[in-house]
Amino acid sequence: MTESGNPSQPTNVNEYTSSHIQVFEGHEAVRRRPGMYIGSAGEHGLHQLVYEVVSYATDEHLAGHADAIDVTITPEGGIRVADNGRGLPVEVEEPTGKSAVELELTELSFGSKPHTGYGVSGGLSGLGLCVVNALSSRLTVEVHRDGHRWTQKYEKGTPVTPLTRNEETSEHGTTITFLPDADIFETTRYSFATLSERLQELAFLNGGLAVSLTDERPERPVRYHHTDGLRDYVARLNPYPPSLVHSPAIAFESENEDETIFVQVAMQWNTWSQGEFRSFANSTRTREGGAHEEGFRTALTDVVNDYARRQRHVSADDEDITAEAVHEGLTAVVSVKLAHPVFEGATRTRLSNPEAEAYVQEVVSKHLTDWLDHHQNEAASIIRHILNAPTGHGRR
Template sequence: MTESGNPSQPVNVSEYDGSQIQVLEGFEAVRRRPGMYIGSTGERGLHQMVYEVVTYAVDEHLAGHADAIDVRITADGGIRVADNGRGLPVEAQEPTGKSAVERELTELSFGSKPHTGYQVSGGLSGVGLSVVNALSSRLTVEVHRDGHRWTQEYGKGIPVTALTRHEETSKHGTAIAFLPDADIFETTWCSFATLSQRLQELAFLNAGLAISLTDERPARPVRHDHADGLLAHVAHLSPHPPSLVHSPAIAFESQNEDQTISVQVAMQWNTWSPGELRSFANSTRTHEGGTHEWGFRTALTSVVNDCARRQQLMSADDQDLTADAVHEGLTAVVSVKLAHPLFEGSTKTRLGNPEANTYVQQVVRHHLTNWMNHNPSQATAIIRHILNTAT
């Protein structure tokens, strides 16, 4: 039998077992294959790092504990995200004895947020903070909780200091500051415009949440605070009032009985644009659509055709208006929040939950039918617009 360490001799296949297979674990896997977690090592992945930290703060708002988020691009190119939520838990947890803060920043447990207990959450399925930590040359977490200020520092995901208790305080919330690792990313220069656009979307999607962004590279502050939520979003996307087919915009929302899914919709037809549908799941833009978009399109097309026939603008023998015709000139935002979202791909570009299709269809059929029945003149204007563009 030959020695397995001798490259000049054939290897005995009986010696090839599981011990010879290399398995990347924990942060080693994240740092070697960052694209699997954040999409890329270019600008898109860099900005995804920011969104993951912001998502934790948004989840605090969704849980009813935060109404303000402050995002800063620091002078050295780092990012600091602070919220006024409850603050990450600081108590030690069995059996490891690690604080809950350290577990959130170092454990890769996919599928949920096991330590903070959010009913609805976005981000990388519970590993967002730990991935950001792994891909940062340094990260500092500051927590105001339990009557004190607490801090801990990390380097490339590894704790540099223990969680340290400081002075007493009546404040509450979490601040995370990180510097993306230049050895990982093609660029560490975040775009103010890109971040501002995404934060504005989050403010639209979460009425009552104020999000500020400041660039200290030079100072350039902006604040997004939209009490009208999706109505404000649609108005932002349709900036030409004279072109509107109807006003105000149509808006409605609903949540199922067991509170596992909710949907918000705002929509308005205009003669200015070919139309735009933006969809979101747990505040994350679903660029490739998914089941919530299918449900919206299906129900919308059905309701418009039914209304057109009730108003005798179409005869029973006329062919149905197509989905493309109905969407001509329509600006719409559809936002769903789910307790257990199923996304295709780690960066969440398509929603896969079949119940989202069913529930969105149900909500749109009910609320849009009621709106058209109670606003017959505006419903007529919409249908005439669609018929004119379809010819």
């Protein structure tokens, strides 16, 4: 088993080419029924456009080719997303005669990226850029790749200029600028606070990725770069140090032997709240939980009971500590990155992969047991806190 590392390894830029794009249908279906692709034509769907483009850039980070994403709200209310990844492929794809960039932006395709560790990061599995283009009144793509800067413009999903090769450059990456179509969306005004919260979340979930947000409506720059990942995230959710049962937060990560599941966990008990649990699959918040949550909760309750009995905090005649007591005052973040995620529903808010449940349970059982055994003072404080919980196994 491989542990504590990048979930994927860099691949050669030539492995990402137009041959990886599979065409299904045109963009008109998206304009007719936007809710099927982004959830709604309201504020949620409007912000989902940004997340889809950012998800493409995050994929580049997971593949080992990008470490920065810059998001800008333009003065006219559009969005510009720039990354320093490989850049969209620009070669012409036969027999269509279209560039790979154009295919990516105009045809509904699935799995457009090659398998480089983790194929998606919470977007529409290859549909995202096409959907954004179809729902924008204007979109411009700028690619730095193959020694040149390339540009192309679109209106309502249709190209209005050819892909043009411009000056030579040694840079690499993709910049997409779009203006959401006011004829489709109920509102086209972006919320800085909403975007800021989600982008900071992505920075927490993807250690080493620097994410910036700038609002040019007036200018309001924000930059997120969290080197301690989920432990930093838990610290943000637990803002009152005097209430902490232990510090710092417990944090661990592990990748399975096949390199198809990467698990990250951070957790910390406090006395000021009932607790908060957040789970993610491929950087998307799974608000309805699913397999990874079940694996975490099962392992957590089992480990706490086992440790409490081994250390004689609970006698052999006592009933098990309840799951409700274990979770009292617990702030936890669980993130899984999967090569082949299976979500329930179009909104992708519940993870179904049974292998995720089994592996998360295995990882939590191993690492949390090890942490408790090596931090006996903190572990004793945690057990006392749990046993004194209002929902707990008696008061001691």
